[in-house]
Amino acid sequence: MSFAAAPEIKLPQKAYAAFLFDMDGTILNSLAAAERVWGRWAAAMGLDVESFLPTMHGKRGIDTISALNLPGIDPVAEAEFILRGEIEDVEGVVPIPGAVEFLSALPPERWAIVTSSPIELAKRRLRAAGIPEPRHMVTAEDVTVGKPNPQGYILGSERLGVNPSEALVFEDVLAGIRAGEAAGADVMVITATHNHEIKTGHWKIPGYLDVTTHIADDGRLLVRFKG
Incomplete structure (x- = not known):
């Protein structure tokens, strides 16, 4: 209908x-491409992937990473790393x-x-x-x-x-x-x-x-x- x-x-x-x-x-x-890239990163950071992924949509990568306040993490460098992955992965x-x-x-x-x-x-x-x-x-x-x-x-x-x-x-x-x-x-x-x-x-x-x-x-x- x-x-x-x-x-x-x-x-x-x-x-x-x-x-x-x-x-x-x-x-x-x-959605699928973004969650593949961000999911791998979140797992490497030791985050709960399932609970993290809904929080990253619609915001700048730098803002998402900065808000996590992860110790020893450079949000600028991590955002650039994720960006490269997203540019490479547009399947779907x-x-x-x-x-x-x-x-x-x-x-x-x-x-x-x-x-x-x-x-x-x-x-x-x-x-x-x-x-x-x-x-x-x-x-x-x-x-x-x-x-x-x-x-x-x-x-x-x-x-x-x-x-x-x-x-x-x-x-x-x-x-x-x-x-x-x-x-x-x-x-x-x-x-x-x-x-x-x-x-x-x-x-x-x-x-x-x-x-x-x-x-x-x-x-x-x-x-x-x-x-």
Whole structure:
């Protein structure tokens, strides 16, 4: 059954000046690749891999490692080590269903990616998923504080020339949702890669197969069900 038929699925009725997309888990699925690399590192560090892995999604690697306060560990060196591993391992990185079509329908000057990934990894995963690089992208190097800090979404809005309150943020994890909220944007939660429900009052959709972009007469963007 199409999720458009499900009464619990609702979409925002307002139009937006721009859309801001997280990358991993939101427009592409890199879950298996990321957890392979981070899982090996966590095991080598003596961490409980099963409990650790859910904590690293949606945040910059340097922030995740620094927060662990591991004795004798250089977070910068470890983050670089993990980055090299993630760049080498993109097996199974695929687009979220319907994402390529959804993105291709957007005016290129009206949307951006705001990701916690470094630029090299972001480009590698986009290529692996068959998603063209956008005109505008905010990556780990562009911010001094990562998600859940709103800096990335504020910067993404500035690059598009809009106020964050006029943007719709697409996210999949709590850190990113909080970043979008703190920036003052509305948030749409993509649940395609969720193993456990995130309790939030924001709009939720499982993917992009049954939604499309509608461009209003004034050029603003709306999300609508197909058909």
